[in-house]
Amino acid sequence: MSRMRSPNFPALSLEDAVKAVEAIYDKNRKVLITREDAAKDIGYTGLTGRSMQVLGSLVQYDLLENTSKGECRVTQIAEDILHGFPDSKKKDALRKAGHAPALFQSVFDRFDGEIPGENAVRSFLIQSGFTNDGADKALKNFLATNRYLEMNGVFESVANEVHADADLAPKTDNPGEKPAEHDQESKNLTGIGAAVFWNKGDLDFNLSSAGLAVTGATNSASELTAFIAKLEALVALLPE
Numbered sequence: 001m002s003r004m005r006s007p008n009f010p011a012l013s014l015e016d017a018v019k020a021v022e023a024i025y026d027k028n029r030k031v032l033i034t035r036e037d038a039a040k041d042i043g044y045t046g047l048t049g050r051s052m053q054v055l056g057s058l059v060q061y062d063l064l065e066n067t068s069k070g071e072c073r074v075t076q077i078a079e080d081i082l083h084g085f086p087d088s089k090k091k092d093a094l095r096k097a098g099h100a101p102a103l104f105q106s107v108f109d110r111f112d113g114e115i116p117g118e119n120a121v122r123s124f125l126i127q128s129g130f131t132n133d134g135a136d137k138a139l140k141n142f143l144a145t146n147r148y149l150e151m152n153g154v155f156e157s158v159a160n161e162v163h164a165d166a167d168l169a170p171k172t173d174n175p176g177e178k179p180a181e182h183d184q185e186s187k188n189l190t191g192i193g194a195a196v197f198w199n200k201g202d203l204d205f206n207l208s209s210a211g212l213a214v215t216g217a218t219n220s221a222s223e224l225t226a227f228i229a230k231l232e233a234l235v236a237l238l239p240e
Helices: 014-028 035-041 049-060 076-085 085-098 102-110 117-129 132-151 185-188 221-233
Strands: 064-066 071-074 190-194 197-201 205-207 211-216
Touching: 014 076, 014 085, 014 132, 035 049, 035 071, 035 132, 049 064, 064 197, 085 102, 085 132, 102 117, 102 132, 117 132, 117 185, 190 211
Parallel strands: none
Antiparallel strands: 064 071, 190 197, 197 205, 205 211
């Protein structure tokens, strides 16, 4: 009986892929080189199983282009990410690279261009033929890639826009008292694409177009109080 295998997906996050292609670019720019030399440039002894996985990931992100006769070269997209100017050129290249893997694009297509909660993505991967282990690995790199895109300003965090719909600042019962600034816990609230994630201890929630998913457990009254406050602040974002 043949072993079940997951569909193809990048073995690296985009951030790690950019670091790898930078090592190749620094030595060769966009000159044609052998794939074996490319593997050596990123620290491998040659074309091993792992180095081929890494080079394959660079190809999936459109950072490396395979040509005939076992050769490859760094792409324009990779060069724009590393040295693009103005900054909008770099961001556009990052967006293209982040959406280039066929698996990642299939997730965007399935959820109409939005990033759903972690559980929704994992369910989609399982339904697409992934093993449990394969789904976990693919999900890890998918989420890491989107965090990297957000960190580089490719798209704005929904968390930065939540205040337009719901006040996340602590409330006060005294009308004359100025609301306090967001506390340190609010820094745990981050947005990824069109989803909002919050994690504190063993509690977390994912708010996306698929709905609100709440998971975890706690024995801490203060942790639960903070968690409830964040949930209440998101009420305005949900449909009636």
